[in-house]
Amino acid sequence: MKRLYALVLALTLLLAFTPLTGCSQDDSGETVRIYNWGDYIAPGVIELFEEETGIEVVYDTFETNEDMYLKLKNSSGYTYDVVIPSDYMISKMLREDMLAEIDFNNVPNAAGIDERFKNLDYDPTGAYSVPYMWGTVCIAYDPEQVTEEVNSWDILWDEDYARRIFMIDSERDSIGVALLSLGYSLNSTDPDELEEAKQKLLEQKPLVLAYTGDDVKDKMIAREGALAVIWSCDIGIIREQDDTLAYAIPDAGTNVWYDAAVILKDAENKANAEAFLNFLCRPDVAQMNADYMGSASPVSEALANQDESIRNDPIVNPPAEELAKYEVFQMVDGAAELYEEIWSYVLAS
Amino acid sequence: MKYKGITYSYVVYAFTFFLAPLLLILFYSLTASDGGSVSFTLENFTRFFDFSNPQYMKVLGNSFRIAGIATLLCLLLGYPMAYILASLKPRLRAFLSLLFILPMWMNFLLRTYAWMSLLETNGIINTLLSKLGLPALQIMYTEKAVILGMVYNFLPFMILPIYNTLIKLDPSLLNASDDLGASPWQTFTRVTLPLSKPAILSGINMVFMPSVTTFVISRLLGGSSTALIGDIIEKQFKLVDDKGFGSAMSVIIMIFVFGLVALTREKDSEEVSL
Incomplete structure (x- = not known):
């Protein structure tokens, strides 16, 4: 009798754990596991890839770089093959030896990537990442509610727009906006400057309607607010539904970001992962994605085919002299905990 | 054996x-x-109980206050509903209680999302109100929306235990009370209410506990200043790799909830011994 109960117990435990083990080995066919930002790929791209290659795609999304990083760090062994983090996070993952070197013989389309996106600071040798998308942090606003010119970050501290402002629920971006408004570097590690930024965010808090994520697009389209800090890759998705919102980058400059596809060291389907990267760099696919997000594709041929309104938009494709003024996020070694504490503090206040 | x-x-x-x-x-x-x-x-605990920067304690206090209001509203709404439901004919009763449970078949997150599109500044409710020439409702992104979300989601947990107790109430007790000259109100306050007290207490626990620890409701319906302790705990695990501080806050909240449960239990047993 005892044995029977033991068996029942064992079966129960087994059942409880099957979903965890099941997903990595449920199929005999070829698969590739991809981890990308939410709402960050054009509809149909994955289906097209599956159709052309016969490789099944398992696709999951994350909300911020930190969220993605922690999920990978806290799982042991194989999780995903391809991940698409941002610049500073790629540096961090590279330093922690989480990335696999890409065999560019399997990614011939990467040759079509514009020279200026190759070997950027986050991946100096260019051996670990393939640029996916790039853009800026900008202010989206409703011109009916905001009639003045938007040229300063200070507008996000303007009492006139109290409870009509959306900020991003992401520590680097929101603290970054505060640092910019104070005239400091986005990558400041100076405790005094960061303290000022914290006070600045606390001062702003009563004016902020909510700290949001991907849903800011819907909220701005529904005119829930007047101003929102957004990533320029959201512009295309907003325009698709509503082209009456306006966008601006303050004169003081902003953050320019580069998101790139990387292959994890623990990847079990590296060849499929490389096939996927190659697919993303194919000019027609790159253009589908860039058009969907209203961004300027890093693939030269794709960019050339994109609409002029995107190519000439200084928000998504800033001219070189402007770009030189913008800052890329870097790792904030030594101040990482301070950033986390500030953000927790601001949210809790 | x-x-x-x-x-x-x-x-x-x-x-x-x-x-x-x-x-x-x-x-x-x-x-x-x-x-x-x-x-x-003990650093994680001293960080929480830092009286010069009491914001984490304030969030905890706020969470208890908001969950308390939601629980009270659930009781005020739920008891009469359970009472009315229990006094109906069995077939109608079965049908109506099914209606109460029906929304729970749908995912909790979806139902809360639905409230988001209802309550938004330019949402469905406000569009209707403005069509009728009535002033717009400004509750989205505020504490009121969070409380509404809690009451909506957790009300069945208050109704069901009370309803289950009330339908099992021995009618002869009520008849006896009536025969001995008690008014319906006296019968209610001196017979029905004391007998349903254990159900009320379990209803309170079942509404209060998920309310005080939720983070989804406050994130979807609340705004910049309605972060609950659940939101802050979630952040420690999901965005900031601070398991220590997140766990410390979880321990603190468990101690408080345990204290509250113990308090209601004690009163409960006193009642029985009387």
């Missing part, structure tokens, strides 16, 4: 899924890991 196997398997189950996670949380809350070495520390 026959049930020994079952008892053992239950003990193993309880240990694996209840006790072990609790011990793990306690362990994380009391330790700091620096690279490879783990050391004992």
Whole structure:
């Protein structure tokens, strides 16, 4: 009798754990596991890839770089093959030896990537990442509610727009906006400057309607607010539904970001992962994605085919002299905990 | 003897899924890991109980206040509903109680999302109100929306235990009270209410506990200043790799909730011994 109960117990435990083990080995066919930002790929791209290659795609999304990083760090062994983090996070993952070197013989389309996106600071040798998308942090606003010119970050501290402002629920971006408004570097590690930024965010808090994520697009389209800090890759998705919102980058400059596809060291389907990267760099696919997000594709041929309104938009494709003024996020070694504490503090206040 | 196997398997189950996670949380809350070495520390707790910067305590207090209001509203709405439901004919009663449970078949997150599109500044309710020439409702992104979300989601947990007790109430007790000259109100306050008290207490616990720890409702319906303790705890695990501080806050909230449960239990047993 005892044995029977033991068996029942064992079966129960087994059942409880099957979903965890099941997903990595449920199929005999070829698969590739991809981890990308939410709402960050054009509809149909994955289906097209599956159709052309016969490789099944398992696709999951994350909300911020930190969220993605922690999920990978806290799982042991194989999780995903391809991940698409941002610049500073790629540096961090590279330093922690989480990335696999890409065999560019399997990614011939990467040759079509514009020279200026190759070997950027986050991946100096260019051996670990393939640029996916790039853009800026900008202010989206409703011109009916905001009639003045938007040229300063200070507008996000303007009492006139109290409870009509959306900020991003992401520590680097929101603290970054505060640092910019104070005239400091986005990558400041100076405790005094960061303290000022914290006070600045606390001062702003009563004016902020909510700290949001991907849903800011819907909220701005529904005119829930007047101003929102957004990533320029959201512009295309907003325009698709509503082209009456306006966008601006303050004169003081902003953050320019580069998101790139990387292959994890623990990847079990590296060849499929490389096939996927190659697919993303194919000019027609790159253009589908860039058009969907209203961004300027890093693939030269794709960019050339994109609409002029995107190519000439200084928000998504800033001219070189402007770009030189913008800052890329870097790792904030030594101040990482301070950033986390500030953000927790601001949210809790 | 026959049930020994079952008892053992239950003990193993309880240990694996209840006790072990609790011990793990306690362990994380009391330790700091620096690279490879783990050391004992109270730092996580002192960070929370920092009286010069009491914002985390304020969030905790706020969470208890909001959950308390939601629980009270659930009781005020739920008791009469359960009472009316219990006094109906069995067939109608079965149908109506099904209606109460029906929304729970749908995912909790979806239902809360639905409230988002209802309550938004330019949402469905406000569009209707403005069509009728009425002033717009400004509750989205405020505490009121969070309370509404809690009451909506957790009301069935208040109604069902009370309803289940009330339908099992022995009618002869009510008849006796009536025969002895008590008014309906007296019968209610002196017979029905005391007999349903255990159900009320379990309803309170079942509404209060999920309310005080939720983070989804406040994130979807609340705004910049309605972060609950659940939101802050979630952040420690999801965005900031601070398991220690997140666990410490979980331990603190468990101690408070345990205290509250113990308090209601004690009153409960007093009542019985009388």
